[in-house]
Amino acid sequence: MNDKLWDNVDHYLESSLLPPDEVLGEASRASTEAGLPAIAVSPLQGELLHILVRLMGAKRVLEVGTLGGYSAICMARALPPGGSLVTLEVDARHAAVARANLERAGLAGVVDVRVGPALESLPRVAEEFGEGSFDLSFIDADKTNNPAYFAWALRLTRAGGAIVVDNVVRDGMVADDDSADASVLGVRRLMEAMGGEPGVRSTAIQTVGVKGYDGFAIALVGAGPAPR
């Protein structure tokens, strides 16, 4: 197994399963041209987020980490009429690219991009929308703050809703007990929080593909702990 094989398989699956998507293609191109890092979810991962939103019948989605709005477009397109997505981004330049991409996608009225450190925006979101007012929360920002983002997501996501956290495997480094890497430590503290949280069921899945070797975690809120 190697990265090239994972890339080939991802390209095969993408070309087999996903129709050409001008809007997402243009969002990727505009993000690259604006110099944004290539760290958005892959097309196949974006489609998984889209399917999750639809499976859940989600009407309100929270995202932490907007970048150029790729995942926001994938999820916002899955919302019913009247649905909305709030996405938090610290970098004003990223947010500007995202807003332009969302405008081109016809989603400017659906997605609310808020600029600032997420830990400053989240209390305002809680005040404005109220606790338990989101159906799905997607955490995909700086990994060091993952435990704090998860704590906020727990407050903001309704019982029966879900919290998805991206990049929890980090080339396998997550299993390194001796790691001093700040992002790895953030993910490990997240795993402790998810595993120790009564009232949620959580799992994490390792992934390979065009994004390398990584994985995502998902928690079902208000579901009671998994039996041990």
Ligand SMILES: C[S@@+](CC[C@H](N)C(=O)[O-])C[C@H]1O[C@@H](n2cnc3c(N)ncnc32)[C@H](O)[C@@H]1O
């Ligand atoms: C992995 S990218 C998000 C990718 C996006 N979800 C997608 O798939 O299209 C992470 C984003 O989080 C942002 N970010 C980093 N630290 C942040 C913070 N403290 N508050 C809000 N956003 C932050 C970064 O600027 C970056 O744009």
